[in-house]
Amino acid sequence: MQLKLLKSIVEILTNKQSAMIVDLLIGKKDVNEFLIAKKLGLTINQTRNILYKLSDFGLVSFIRKKDKRKGWYIYFWTLNITKSLDLLEQKLREELGRHEVQLKSRKEKRYYLCKTCNIEVTEEGALLNDFICSECEEVYQLSDNEEIIKKLERDIFRLNKEIESISEEKAKEEEKIEDKKVKKSKRDEKKKKGKGKKSVKKKPARKVKVKKRPASSKAKKKKKI
Numbered sequence: 001m002q003l004k005l006l007k008s009i010v011e012i013l014t015n016k017q018s019a020m021i022v023d024l025l026i027g028k029k030d031v032n033e034f035l036i037a038k039k040l041g042l043t044i045n046q047t048r049n050i051l052y053k054l055s056d057f058g059l060v061s062f063i064r065k066k067d068k069r070k071g072w073y074i075y076f077w078t079l080n081i082t083k084s085l086d087l088l089e090q091k092l093r094e095e096l097g098r099h100e101v102q103l104k105s106r107k108e109k110r111y112y113l114c115k116t117c118n119i120e121v122t123e124e125g126a127l128l129n130d131f132i133c134s135e136c137e138e139v140y141q142l143s144d145n146e147e148i149i150k151k152l153e154r155d156i157f158r159l160n161k162e163i164e165s166i167s168e169e170k171a172k173e174e175e176k177i178e179d180k181k182v183k184k185s186k187r188d189e190k191k192k193k194g195k196g197k198k199s200v201k202k203k204p205a206r207k208v209k210v211k212k213r214p215a216s217s218k219a220k221k222k223k224k225i
């Protein structure tokens with residue numbers, strides 16, 4: 001599911017061919033751009049253009065390393081799943097908004113159609129032209145709003161489902177990130193405890209300092225003398 005969603009956002013922003021990039025980046029970190037180009041069957045410049053575009057939207061990030069032999073930089077790319085899902089959700093919500101506006105309008109207003117030109121106008125537009133098409137002079141016919149309303153309602157249902165599944169995927173992703181954080185803090189805790197033990201071992205060193213004290217007091221005494 002996640003793969004499909006991530007591909008659809010890349011497809012919206014670039015094209016269908018570029019969406020394959022998701023297959024190469026998902027579940028991986030710092031993927032060599034030459035490997036991506038090879039797998040996509042594109043030149044390195046074509047590949048970079050896609051990746052730069054996706055990085056403008058924050059969907060991918062990169063690190064670069066200098067190739068010591070050739071002297072140029074190689075970029076290594078990582079997919080930002082949360083950001084990609086956010087952007088996809090935003091796009092779908094915009095589409096949903098447009099559909100809802102259309103649905104409301106179809107329920108409230110009448111539209112007229114010239115079947116010859118396949119041009120639709122609002123009732124006001126049709127009235128202005130005495131219900132005659134300005135292009136071909138054919139008489140306008142009332143549009144079948146019912147069919148359009150059914151289609152819009154189906155699309156709205158589908159969009160809501162998709163947005164719902166994105167929310168689920170986002171929750172899963174956040175859980176993963178949270179898990180990683182917990183694991184990391186546990187590791188850090190262990191390290192700290194490890195250091196704690198070391199500092200316990202260091203205690204005898206303090207005794208050494210204690211031993212030094214009489215020496216310093218001797219020194220002071222010497223000064224006094």
Ligand SMILES: [Zn+2]
Pocket residue numbers: 114115116117118119133134135136137138
């Ligand atoms: Zn016409």
